[in-house]
Amino acid sequence: MCNEIMVSTKDLVKRFNNITALDKLSLEVPSGIFGLIGPNGAGKTTLFRILIGLISPDAGTAYVCGQNIDAHLLEIRQLIGVLHERPVYPKSLSAKHYLQHVANLYGSSSSPDEYLALVGLSESVDRKIGSYSAGMIQRLGLAQALIGKPKLVLLDEPTSNLDVIGREAILNLVVDLHQKYKTSFLIASHILSDLEKVCTSIAFIKKGKVIKQGDILDIVWNQMPNEFIIVLSDPTTLQQHIKNEDGIIDTHIAGSRSLLVELDEGYEVQDLEDIVSLISSRENIKVYSIEKQSSLEGTFRRVIENDY
């Protein structure tokens, strides 16, 4: 059985020639849906490859489902499912045929039809994989990662190549599977809005180091400054008038109809509403909403920029 901690790494180091991909990376991934967030080249895929045993770390230790990666790789692979970034599969086989083989390799009695239906490929079970679109390949990737009934599923960019509806379906599936079967997920993705929807915990990783880790809501709440997003008809005019007001630290136009305003500590949304109301009525600007900025994307930008 897996322990409560699904993945645990301590001081992992991996270098490729002169490039340090992982720099004493220490991370604890609890059961649930965990998001690994970082810019390109941060070391997310390298970490995945080490956890699966595709590459060996130069130093440090790692445990997956309580098993040491140096000694129990096959046992670990038995307990996990993996969706690689840009996955490839044998093109000449049908999806059903391939999934049957994968189920056999795991010693699982799961039905390929059931899992293909789960990822929305029930209409194409007998089609050759070579004729699948990029989105269908991604769905097949998820099905093959799940068919061994793993305790933990590693998903590297699972929603890339998918349209909006496909992305939503995959994300809903991840949440469903976690709720129904208690399957844990470790997801690396650039699409932060996706992670924000499904993850319970996250870690920010930059230059091979974990720079922030914890519950997603705690991190977003604690890392966010006193920033507000104002949706209005004329952000440029409002910016010109508001920037010299008391309590305003910074402003910048966030979109054709939105202005981002950072308030000094001690100032509340009510204070901002009063100022905006005054200016908007004077300058004839229509204001639609004023909300506190609390997105994962904003937090990510701030954490990565400041190297918190």
Added chain:
Amino acid sequence: MTTKLQRMKSLVKFELDVSFKFPLLEMLFIFFIVITTVGVYGQSRTPALFIFPGYDVSESDVEWVIQIIEEIDILRVSAPLNIITLIVYCITPLLMSFQIAYNIEVNLFKRYISYPIGRRTLIVFRFIVIWFLFCASTTIGIITPLFFMGDLINLGVIIVLLSTFYSTSFFVVSASILIAVATRKFSYSVLGGLGLSSVLLIVSYFSSQSYLIRGICNPIFLALGFFTGVPFIGGFFGDILVTDVLYSIFFNLALGICVFIISLLIVERMDV
């Protein structure tokens, strides 16, 4: 134990379906049997002469060799084995480059070893499949026609001659795997594999080279020399002992085993 056996069965099914998809193995199997069978039957009617480039062949030389061929049935076995060895030298690098280097290059190898499959197991399995295919088809192709011709020559001689083929094919498959895992690129692997095959063949045909070295590169030359006394026009003419033949098979096989072990070590440490 049962779980291990089931896992092994699943792996065999997976590999045969995914990596050696029908009719690849079946075609190769039939091809090898046909070539060797035709070689055995054809040898008694149309003797194949191996003449080294630049050697001035006289009429008496030719008559002499034809006489040897007619008298010595061994050439019925050795001649098709020679041909099949040449084919093995040519197709094995292509086959292993596709099965291993190409798989690594397009990330299929990474995909497969993300399942509960050991990377060494995968390589050993592919090695066994190809080597077994070469050995089984060639043995069937040699023995069956001799049996039906009612002309089974000394079994010990056949075993030694076939052993030369088994060890040579073992070495060639191992070397091709080593090149495939070392280069990890299909094109480099093909180039390297065919290059090595060419070098080995050139060395084994190079008459000024020590015949033991030639024998290690391709033991069938020494075996042929030993059994027929005078192996080829323009070839080596020294007195060959049975120990020389056995040494060449042993060293060839030992070299193959070393190369295979090195390949497995590389695979184990390889970043995928």
